Amino acid sequence: MPYTDxxxxxxxxxxxxxxxxxxxxxxxxxxxxxxxxxxxxxxxxVMHTYGRIAMAPVRGEGALLWDAEGREYLxxxxxxxxxxxxxxxxxxxxxxxxxxxxxxxxxxxxxxEPQARLAEILVExxxxxxxxxxxxxxxxxxxxxxxARKWAKKQYGPDRxxxxxxxxxxxxxxxxxxxxxxxxxxxxxxxxxxxxxxxVPFNDLEAxxxxxxxxxxxxMLEPVQGEGGVLPAAEEYLSGVRELCxxxxxxxxxxxxxCGLGRTGKFLAYQHYGxxxxxxxxxxxxxxxxxxGAMLAKEQVAAAFAPGDHAATFGGNPLACAAGLAAxxxxxxxxxxxxxxxxxxxFKEKLHMLAGKYSFIKEVRGLGLMLGLELAxxxxxxxxxxxxxxxxxxxxxxxxxRFVPPLIITTADVDKAVEILDGVLQEQ
Numbered sequence: 001m002p003y004t005d006x007x008x009x010x011x012x013x014x015x016x017x018x019x020x021x022x023x024x025x026x027x028x029x030x031x032x033x034x035x036x037x038x039x040x041x042x043x044x045x046v047m048h049t050y051g052r053i054a055m056a057p058v059r060g061e062g063a064l065l066w067d068a069e070g071r072e073y074l075x076x077x078x079x080x081x082x083x084x085x086x087x088x089x090x091x092x093x094x095x096x097x098x099x100x101x102x103x104x105x106x107x108x109x110x111x112x113e114p115q116a117r118l119a120e121i122l123v124e125x126x127x128x129x130x131x132x133x134x135x136x137x138x139x140x141x142x143x144x145x146x147x148a149r150k151w152a153k154k155q156y157g158p159d160r161x162x163x164x165x166x167x168x169x170x171x172x173x174x175x176x177x178x179x180x181x182x183x184x185x186x187x188x189x190x191x192x193x194x195x196x197x198x199x200v201p202f203n204d205l206e207a208x209x210x211x212x213x214x215x216x217x218x219x220m221l222e223p224v225q226g227e228g229g230v231l232p233a234a235e236e237y238l239s240g241v242r243e244l245c246x247x248x249x250x251x252x253x254x255x256x257x258x259c260g261l262g263r264t265g266k267f268l269a270y271q272h273y274g275x276x277x278x279x280x281x282x283x284x285x286x287x288x289x290x291x292x293g294a295m296l297a298k299e300q301v302a303a304a305f306a307p308g309d310h311a312a313t314f315g316g317n318p319l320a321c322a323a324g325l326a327a328x329x330x331x332x333x334x335x336x337x338x339x340x341x342x343x344x345x346x347f348k349e350k351l352h353m354l355a356g357k358y359s360f361i362k363e364v365r366g367l368g369l370m371l372g373l374e375l376a377x378x379x380x381x382x383x384x385x386x387x388x389x390x391x392x393x394x395x396x397x398x399x400x401x402r403f404v405p406p407l408i409i410t411t412a413d414v415d416k417a418v419e420i421l422d423g424v425l426q427e428q
């Protein structure tokens with residue numbers, strides 16, 4: 001169906017009930033047929049780095065997921081803001097199928113057509129001039145850190161290397177990325193951490209200005225903090241940060257791994273603020289469900305990298321870029337942003353209604369379809385009870401219910417989600 005008519009339809013596209021054959025998952029040799037068997041196999045062989053939920057999704061379509069027993073869920077997690085077009089969007093599926101049959105990987109020793117075309121669409125819809133492709137948000141942020149330091153050394157010499165980030169930020173799980181992350185819980189046990197990072201309170205311009213010193217080369221922020229609890233930057237804060245960077249010859253890096261690519265109702269979150277970064281990082285929704293990341297920069301900054309300074313074996317491979325190109329074309333041209341704004345506003349109103357009903361709800365915040373409900377109590381039990389009733393949400397920073405559904409959801413989906421959530425909140 002045409003995505004300009006998203007809201008006029010009850011569903012973004014036809015969603016069929018799992019067939020009896022699907023529910024039964026007829027056993028073949030070596031086939032897993034239920035959640036317990038999947039859990040047992042995973043627990044036996046997969047490294048225990050995740051606190052997993054006792055659920056095994058096996059199929060998805062649009063905003064719906066089905067587990068191994070055929071139970072249906074309305075998915076307002078979307079792979080943590082990855083599946084912005086919903087599960088298995090037809091345009092992305094077709095692009096992956098066709099590219100997989102043609103060429104999957106050749107390495108960046110050669111020119112790659114889908115990579116060049118995806119870079120073009122990202123540059124044409126941002127303030128950036130150049131793109132570096134990688135495989136994840138953490139890799140994109142590592143690239144941003146390296147580029148900022150390389151640029152500063154060329155501009156000012158060896159003593160400009162320090163990057164200031166915000167408390168409660170999240171920039172990834174690699175060693176430099178967790179060091180940039182302003183949350184000690186992610187850093188514990190991995191010391192000694194790389195040097196050259198400072199942390200200041202988010203949305204506090206005075207504290208940020210006071211942290212700038214002779215070694216500072218860049219300021220790195222999320223326009224909307226995700227893992228920190230869905231915290232949007234204040235407009236005057238980001239404009240002040242830009243002025244501070246210009247005054248002191250610093251680079252401004254925006255981490256839009258979670259909040260970018262349509263999530264907030266604009267293609268990029270910084271576009272709400274009228275403030276342009278020098279470097280921008282993307283991932284999550286970029287591949288439409290396929291893993292990939294990107295680091296974008298303005299020409300005068302990107303020029304600090306020479307061949308051999310940075311690389312990624314799988315970065316920008318034909319298969320990932322074909323998925324990304326289909327996902328970005330659909331996001332930009334398919335009515336997705338308009339739907340995000342319309343349904344996001346509707347959803348936010350409904351959350352404000354819940355806040356007026358329950359005294360333990362402290363705040364509703366967010367942009368577009370990146371919304372948070374801050375509670376005066378831990379949110380983990382609410383997440384579990386919602387899942388038992390067929391709604392998938394998650395909790396950030398212990399007390400913030402986070403909603404990052406597919407951008408293709410309808411107001412009918414919101415009504416169903418709010419009905420389930422309301423029923424769970426009544427029990428608190």
